[in-house]
Amino acid sequence: MGTATDFVLNELRLFRNQLGLSQDDFGGSIGYSGSHVSSVETGGRPPTKEYMRAIDKHHDTGDRFTRMLHDLTQLDSTPSWLREWIEFEREATTLRWFELAYVPGLLQTERYARATLAGGRFTPEDVDRIVASRLERQAILERERPPQLIAVLDESVLRRPVLDQPGLMVEQCERLAELAAQTHIQVHIVPADVGMYLGLAGQFIIAELADGARVAHADNQLSAQIVDAPADIAKLGKTWELVRNEALPRRQSIEKIKEVAKSWT
Structure with missing residues (x-):
């Protein structure tokens, strides 16, 4: 994982911990499984726009994580959806x-x-x-x-x-x-x-x-x-x-x- 990606994943973990929620509870609140949350936080699968939007919408963050993902995408010339999909394709x-x-x-x-x-x-x-x-x-x-x-x-x-x-x-x-x-x-x-x-x-x-x-x-x-x-x-x-x-x-x-x-x- 690159430094920018590590920063985003760390912010996701910190946010969940600040809410005092387990991965299962956090996932349940946004419509995802606990294993999905764990996989994202450990870099096993990339965070998607839908995932970030679900967090922003449910927890009323002011689009914090959607913007964070957008900024991360700008650091790579490859479209975000293609980078994400290639990772899923490989796994x-x-x-x-x-x-x-x-x-x-x-x-x-x-x-x-x-x-x-x-x-x-x-x-x-x-x-x-x-x-x-x-x-x-x-x-x-x-x-x-x-x-x-x-x-x-x-x-x-x-x-x-x-x-x-x-x-x-x-x-x-x-x-x-x-x-x-x-x-x-x-x-x-x-x-x-x-x-x-x-x-x-x-x-x-x-x-x-x-x-x-x-x-x-x-x-x-x-x-x-x-x-x-x-x-x-x-x-x-x-x-x-x-x-x-x-x-x-x-x-x-x-x-x-x-x-x-x-x-x-």
């Missing part, structure tokens, strides 16, 4: 990932990753940095005890052409089928003939940590956020079950991916 035992637009970042080829950043929004230097970071994150799937990754993709993800990039989608689909055959990776495809379903509301990821706690990531065109409020996680959990029920079983999904790969040749 996760299970990742449940629904994608409506792109192949999940952990399963992308380098060419595909670069294609997702095309369009002039990023400088060439930014593209190189983001792609390198994304490929580095994929290492969690190759470690000795990798997380279980369960990915559900809308079929349109596989069918969407990438202009001026011949062979790119063949390469990506073949890579996806190869990864999906590994025991710790499951890929399920929601076929096009399903029509409208709940997943069309947007992409999300749910990470389950070693202590059983769950945290989620959701984004849109303008922002991305880490969600860890229990009620919101429960809603996303229900959405996940409904979306996964629309998807093909594992073997059929792999066959669908291979079928689409052939269509790109």
Whole structure:
């Protein structure tokens, strides 16, 4: 942990102690478990905006901890949500990932990753940095005890052409089928003939940590956020079950991916 982060965690511990509350009681007052509070205070998991806001709101601090987190974020050029999520991703035992637009970042080829950043929004230097970071994150799937990754993709993800990039989608689909055959990776495809379903509301990821706690990531065109409020996680959990029920079983999904790969040749 860096000095600035240590300061924030120390302030959280001091605040709780000044209130005379145990971690269980403090967590209960803001809608979190005692183990969650302990993990934040010891640096096991980063404090999120929702967590800090819950403290500020319940204890009427005048947004003290929300501002503190914002100031900490300014010390790092990487967006706070991405730094937070990468930490959760590394600690996760299970990742449940629904994608409506792109192949999940952990399963992308380098060419595909670069294609997702095309369009002039990023400088060439930014593209190189983001792609390198994304490929580095994929290492969690190759470690000795990798997380279980369960990915559900809308079929349109596989069918969407990438202009001026011949062979790119063949390469990506073949890579996806190869990864999906590994025991710790499951890929399920929601076929096009399903029509409208709940997943069309947007992409999300749910990470389950070693202590059983769950945290989620959701984004849109303008922002991305880490969600860890229990009620919101429960809603996303229900959405996940409904979306996964629309998807093909594992073997059929792999066959669908291979079928689409052939269509790109």
